[in-house]
Amino acid sequence: VLTFAVTAIEVSIIVSMMLHGENNPTLARESVFSTVMIISTGVVGTCLTLGGWRHRKQAIVRQGTSAYLAVLIALTVMTLVLPTYTQTTDPGTFSAGQLGFVSVLSVLLYASFVFAQTVRHRDDFVQEQAHDVSMRTALHESLSVGVLLLVSGLIGIVMLAEQVAAGVEDTLVAYQVTQADSIVGAMIAGLVLMPEAISAVRASLNNELQRGLNVAMGSACATIGLTIPAVAAASLLTGRGLTLGLPAADAVLLALALFICSVSFSTERTTFLTGMVHIVVFFTYVFLIFVP
Template sequence: MSGFARSAVSYAMPLAALTVAIAVRASGLSVDQGSINMRILVGALSSAIMFTTIFVVLDHAEAVARRVGEPYGTLVLTIAVTAIEVSIIVSMMLHGENNPTLARESVFSTVMIASTGVVGVCLTFGGWRHRTQAIVRQGTSAYLAVLIALTVMTLVLPTFTQATGPGTFSAAQLGFVSVLSVLLYAGFLFAQTVRHRDDFIEGPTHGVSTRAAPHESILTGVLLLAIGLIGIVMLAEQVAASIEDALVTYQVTQADAIVGALIAGLVLMPESVSAVRAALNNELQRGLNVAMGSACATIGLTIPAVAAASLLTGRGLTLGIPAADTVLLVLALFISSVSFSNERTTFLTGLVHLVVFFTYVFLIFVP
């Protein structure tokens, strides 16, 4: 695609997503009205537009990130991804019958995909091209510490609490853990951007190019980013309805695990490309910042958001993951701790992460 065509698409898609979302709502095509075929058709169209817009929006986010520099740039990508994921999960929670485990599956999938899949590909491809790559151990350790604390508190602890049934928090426990998650993530952001900013910066870049148009200002990028995010959020309801309708129609088993993985994969795909590209350019720390930052933000921000939706609407929320998923999660976190205990990585380090990732994917379909 030529530079002019790519620039035209980058400007058109956010506006198209917002226009289509407004048109669908204004036309009265409710997700709960009309024939099943019409709802699936509208949902498929919304999905296609939303999928394309996600790539364009995150491309604008990456352009803004390049201009503002690290570590603020990584935060732009992370917040954009988290906003998209929260909108999709909450829309699917509020659509149709109560689905208490969807948020859990989506968050768990995001953590597994980011910490094993994306990190594994970054380490493998980057290590194969550059033999060894350096990381900033202090910053990576901070990511892991926050991720371990948030993950255990929100996905493992609910299985062992006694106030309610297994896998669930009481209202007081849910509110308490949500507030702690937000405070911990806010403290992490303060350390990343102010107090210990140098711990998350790798140093001079190595001939990195950017896909941003040279004439595009930060204000333009932020405006297009905001328009695209609003359009994606508005389209999320149609996408959520079409996914649920299709699963019901075709009687798909393991629906929650599959949908959770699809949501996480859809949202993380453009950001994963950014992380892998950074690793190939020998900017491994930036790639790790993107991948691990997504995992931390998913728990630190998404869990409180869906918890608030659950408390306000009275819909159940099950956060505790099953035993097999707990084993995989602990394995992924332990391997990450070992992988980043040194200040350099090789392709072998990445292969270990990928083995765990493929095991996670296999067990989705063969539990």
């Protein structure tokens, strides 16, 4: 529920920002790229570092993390890397047919992943020692109150984020900041991901690392699998331009982030050192936003 809520927030903010003022073809790309980088390096790194420091070594379910990575790699390459190399339109863009085709495939892949995670291969994403605790906790939660609070919070976050992002974008443009879209995209991603980041870190500190990774990596997959198709539909309906292909430097950072994720999750145990590798890449990403 939290993942779908966060994705809905991000879609609404990006679409409203796309329609705000002049055509802004790269905002969606920067927001999605920032989300993937913040999660795969910042959030995952914090979970591994703090959890590893408190518990020395933490267990993960390798089948589950491998599934997350496979879906995430496929989605990121199709939507953020492939547009740079297509020949039908300008570099970095898809034609209308290509955009629709990739959007359908993204939704199909994400839907297949959700089915596998929640129905067909549910045990691959749950730690055995945490299963009973999670079930007992879920039984004591009030669903109606939770949904009400969630909806109220979503409305407030959307209104706040839209106002803040629009104001920041106008200010950066007025001062002719060259990286305005990157900064605004990172700000949108950071504001929207805050609840999931907190939830993931708390799970890691409670020695439920797999649950934390489920929250974090699930959000990254949902961001691309659902946000890109929604933004693509808005672009096709309104006629606004949409540039998805990443510049070379960002593509290298993305490849590095996905590679260290695959290395970190290749075994069934993680330590704080594993997390520090992710943190270093995250700081590099943040630094290059302001000093490209």
